[in-house]
Amino acid sequence: MDKVNRRTTLKLMGMGAALLMASGRVRAQGTPTADQVIQGKDPRLIVHNSRTGVLETPLELLREHERTPKEILFIRNNQVLPQGKTLEPIAPDGWIISIEGMVENAQAFDAKILKDLPQVEVEMVLQCSGNGRSFFARAQRASGTQWKHGGMGNVVFKGVPFKVLVEHLKLNIYPGAKYVTVNGKDQPPTLQAPDFEHSVPLEEALEKGILALEMNGEPLPAAHGGPVRFVMPGFYGTMNVKWVDRIRFDVAETFNHNQIPRYRVPNHPIQPGSEFNFTFENSRPNWHQKVKSVIFAPLDGEEVKAGNVLVRGVAWNDGLVPIEAVLVSTDQGRTWIRAKLTSPQSPYAWFHWETYVALSRGEREIWVQAVDKLGRAQPLDGTVHWNPRGYEWNGVDIVKVKVV
Amino acid sequence: MDKVNRRTTLKLMGMGAALLMASGRVRAQGTPTADQVIQGKDPRLIVHNSRTGVLETPLELLREHERTPKEILFIRNNQVLPQGKTLEPIAPDGWIISIEGMVENAQAFDAKILKDLPQVEVEMVLQCSGNGRSFFARAQRASGTQWKHGGMGNVVFKGVPFKVLVEHLKLNIYPGAKYVTVNGKDQPPTLQAPDFEHSVPLEEALEKGILALEMNGEPLPAAHGGPVRFVMPGFYGTMNVKWVDRIRFDVAETFNHNQIPRYRVPNHPIQPGSEFNFTFENSRPNWHQKVKSVIFAPLDGEEVKAGNVLVRGVAWNDGLVPIEAVLVSTDQGRTWIRAKLTSPQSPYAWFHWETYVALSRGEREIWVQAVDKLGRAQPLDGTVHWNPRGYEWNGVDIVKVKVV
Numbered sequence: 001m002d003k004v005n006r007r008t009t010l011k012l013m014g015m016g017a018a019l020l021m022a023s024g025r026v027r028a029q030g031t032p033t034a035d036q037v038i039q040g041k042d043p044r045l046i047v048h049n050s051r052t053g054v055l056e057t058p059l060e061l062l063r064e065h066e067r068t069p070k071e072i073l074f075i076r077n078n079q080v081l082p083q084g085k086t087l088e089p090i091a092p093d094g095w096i097i098s099i100e101g102m103v104e105n106a107q108a109f110d111a112k113i114l115k116d117l118p119q120v121e122v123e124m125v126l127q128c129s130g131n132g133r134s135f136f137a138r139a140q141r142a143s144g145t146q147w148k149h150g151g152m153g154n155v156v157f158k159g160v161p162f163k164v165l166v167e168h169l170k171l172n173i174y175p176g177a178k179y180v181t182v183n184g185k186d187q188p189p190t191l192q193a194p195d196f197e198h199s200v201p202l203e204e205a206l207e208k209g210i211l212a213l214e215m216n217g218e219p220l221p222a223a224h225g226g227p228v229r230f231v232m233p234g235f236y237g238t239m240n241v242k243w244v245d246r247i248r249f250d251v252a253e254t255f256n257h258n259q260i261p262r263y264r265v266p267n268h269p270i271q272p273g274s275e276f277n278f279t280f281e282n283s284r285p286n287w288h289q290k291v292k293s294v295i296f297a298p299l300d301g302e303e304v305k306a307g308n309v310l311v312r313g314v315a316w317n318d319g320l321v322p323i324e325a326v327l328v329s330t331d332q333g334r335t336w337i338r339a340k341l342t343s344p345q346s347p348y349a350w351f352h353w354e355t356y357v358a359l360s361r362g363e364r365e366i367w368v369q370a371v372d373k374l375g376r377a378q379p380l381d382g383t384v385h386w387n388p389r390g391y392e393w394n395g396v397d398i399v400k401v402k403v404v
Numbered sequence: 405m406d407k408v409n410r411r412t413t414l415k416l417m418g419m420g421a422a423l424l425m426a427s428g429r430v431r432a433q434g435t436p437t438a439d440q441v442i443q444g445k446d447p448r449l450i451v452h453n454s455r456t457g458v459l460e461t462p463l464e465l466l467r468e469h470e471r472t473p474k475e476i477l478f479i480r481n482n483q484v485l486p487q488g489k490t491l492e493p494i495a496p497d498g499w500i501i502s503i504e505g506m507v508e509n510a511q512a513f514d515a516k517i518l519k520d521l522p523q524v525e526v527e528m529v530l531q532c533s534g535n536g537r538s539f540f541a542r543a544q545r546a547s548g549t550q551w552k553h554g555g556m557g558n559v560v561f562k563g564v565p566f567k568v569l570v571e572h573l574k575l576n577i578y579p580g581a582k583y584v585t586v587n588g589k590d591q592p593p594t595l596q597a598p599d600f601e602h603s604v605p606l607e608e609a610l611e612k613g614i615l616a617l618e619m620n621g622e623p624l625p626a627a628h629g630g631p632v633r634f635v636m637p638g639f640y641g642t643m644n645v646k647w648v649d650r651i652r653f654d655v656a657e658t659f660n661h662n663q664i665p666r667y668r669v670p671n672h673p674i675q676p677g678s679e680f681n682f683t684f685e686n687s688r689p690n691w692h693q694k695v696k697s698v699i700f701a702p703l704d705g706e707e708v709k710a711g712n713v714l715v716r717g718v719a720w721n722d723g724l725v726p727i728e729a730v731l732v733s734t735d736q737g738r739t740w741i742r743a744k745l746t747s748p749q750s751p752y753a754w755f756h757w758e759t760y761v762a763l764s765r766g767e768r769e770i771w772v773q774a775v776d777k778l779g780r781a782q783p784l785d786g787t788v789h790w791n792p793r794g795y796e797w798n799g800v801d802i803v804k805v806k807v808v
Binding site for chain 1: 672673728729740
């Protein structure tokens with residue numbers, strides 16, 4: 001989209017002059033703060049894009065809460081739902097969701113019926129698949145929002161299991177259906193642009209998928225996909241489609257631009273900076289979250305006092321098996337200490353870890369690596385997973401501190 | 405097969421009385437030694453099965469050679485080629501190999517033509533997919549030969565790239581072909597038993613597959629699959645089919661009992677001891693070798709002198725990316741030291757590592773964990789990958805030593 005189109009769109013959407021001046025790259029005087037982009041957000045969030053709303057949580061805010069409050073939870077919108085730029089909820093009553101595709105009895109239903117169906121609650125890490133993208137620049141910059149670590153949070157969703165809905169509606173899914181493709185009420189900025197939708201494996205959707213109505217014990221904020229968000233615990237955030245209004249049963253993944261080539265990584269490593277022609281065979285969508293850890297303290301660039309320093313943070317994966325160990329190194333990987341690990345109730349939530357390390361005066365690095373029970377670990381050099389759009393960064397986390 | 409059948413078979417095969425008394429479990433007086441089972445083998449090899457020939461290399465022999473000599477290289481035969489129980493070679497002249505399946509110009513050729521085609525040499529770890537099976541017993545014993553670590557070796561194969569043969573014969577492979585299924589001249593013990601064959605992905609076979617005629621610079625010994633073995637570097641040994649006489653292009657993997665349910669692991673972890681109904685969808689064949697390391701010194705049960713002790717061994721994976729780090733722990737994983745790592749020329753060969761650790765008097769454990777550049781590591785508790793037939797063990801290696 002060129003600048004003129006962008007401005008026209010903004011005008012059509014009836015937004016104020018302040019927004020017109022803003023973008024993720026130009027932070028001039030008058031750049032809107034997070035609460036001006038999404039009503040109700042904490043103004044201390046980092047604004048990457050004020051048009052659709054792309055907000056990052058600084059780690060010093062994120063680490064203060066076991067469950068990330070809605071006010072500071074990151075936002076990554078591809079498209080805008082005009083009434084969605086607020087933390088206020090939208091009532092599900094009168095919100096129509098259609099069931100389409102490989103099903104004998106295609107139909108539509110009012111989302112208000114979800115309120116009366118059995119519900120489940122799941123605590124989980126919600127993470128943008130671009131989170132950490134900026135670190136790929138250690139090898140070669142990847143295109144897209146240059147997230148540090150704040151494109152993630154730990155939240156609790158509550159809603160109706162997808163399987164329960166399928167049973168309630170007595171849907172006769174054809175045996176050949178292998179994927180479920182979910183679309184939201186948000187629309188692309190132009191008629192020519194492809195509408196955002198994502199496919200996930202049907203079997204896993206029936207096992208884990210939730211039509212979420214609540215987050216952290218409150219009605220789901222509009223900005224986070226209310227009234228109904230399709231939640232897939234353990235999957236990257238983008239697969240948790242907001243503002244659900246169409247659910248399609250498919251024999252194959254959607255050919256939508258946002259399923260291929262976007263939101264996809266090569267099956268095998270490629271050279272940083274190289275081009276890649278994405279096919280369904282040579283690549284896979286941003287589905288299961290890779291094992292990852294983040295250092296909450298000390299923060300990168302911080303000054304700490306020499307001696308025994310408490311290092312702490314969180315680690316998580318796709319929830320398939322627990323995190324088994326978190327190792328910390330203060331000598332660039334020559335030796336490692338196993339941190340104390342605390343397991344959450346939910347396999348999809350973050351695990352806390354902490355350990356003391358002895359630091360002497362000078363510029364020091366702290367490295368952390370998580371490994372799960374399947375032996376899936378963070379690569380020491382995360383740029384091995386470089387991909388043109390910079391998804392799924394999961395390299396060993398590194399902070400540099402000044403020890404005084 | 406019950407005992408009577410087994411004996412009958414042995415008689416039919418015209419083998420001596422000494423062999424009748426032998427098995428991997430009963431080591432009575434008169435049990436044949438390795439050189440009696442396979443002519444030319446080192447008698448110090450462990451005999452697991454004297455009927456088909458299943459021999460394990462003790463680590464104290466294995467570690468003495470950079471390239472594992474034919475005399476001590478492990479043997480795992482599923483079936484017997486009567487003339488194959490010797491380290492002597494078999495001449496390729498007059499050895500007919502047929503090309504079948506999804507190919508326009510199915511045909512047969514004399515293996516002697518391979519001698520005049522361009523050849524390549526590859527150093528690689530050859531490893532039985534059951535290697536390490538005995539360690540699953542930490543959770544629950546898995547059925548099959550109770551291998552320790554000696555079902556592996558590092559060898560050099562030389563032969564004609566599969567792709568070169570395909571081009572030489574001008575094979576017109578149909579576009580739908582996705583797998584290549586290889587069968588050997590060896591036969592099952594009864595007409596009712598399924599003949600041994602394996603399928604590998606066609607794309608990888610064209611990229612890496614070799615029709616090997618030599619091992620370690622000599623004509624391929626009959627016992628190791630001579631005159632022609634289908635070698636797939638980075639794949640488990642079982643996929644390196646011996647005594648090749650049929651090559652079939654397939655749209656799908658073979659339904660042969662040895663491709664499913666044998667030589668297969670579940671896609672997702674299952675509880676140790678549980679049953680599993682293998683399907684093509686819920687499981688995968690023993691193709692790519694998992695990242696793994698083995699401690700060569702000190703050996704399990706050895707006595708060592710207190711002080712700085714040299715710990716050394718090897719590590720390897722499927723050759724897709726290099727081994728990135730090898731970590732050693734002497735306090736059951738609380739702290740780890742990164743070992744010195746030496747990279748081989750070939751990505752498929754073993755990597756040597758070594759480090760000194762300080763050991764005080766008492767019963768001590770040494771643990772080692774390898775991690776590759778993709779972040780694929782050995783699970784601390786290898787039994788997480790438990791599967792009914794005990795394939796693909798790759799847990800952190802542990803030796804117990806007495807420090808005096």
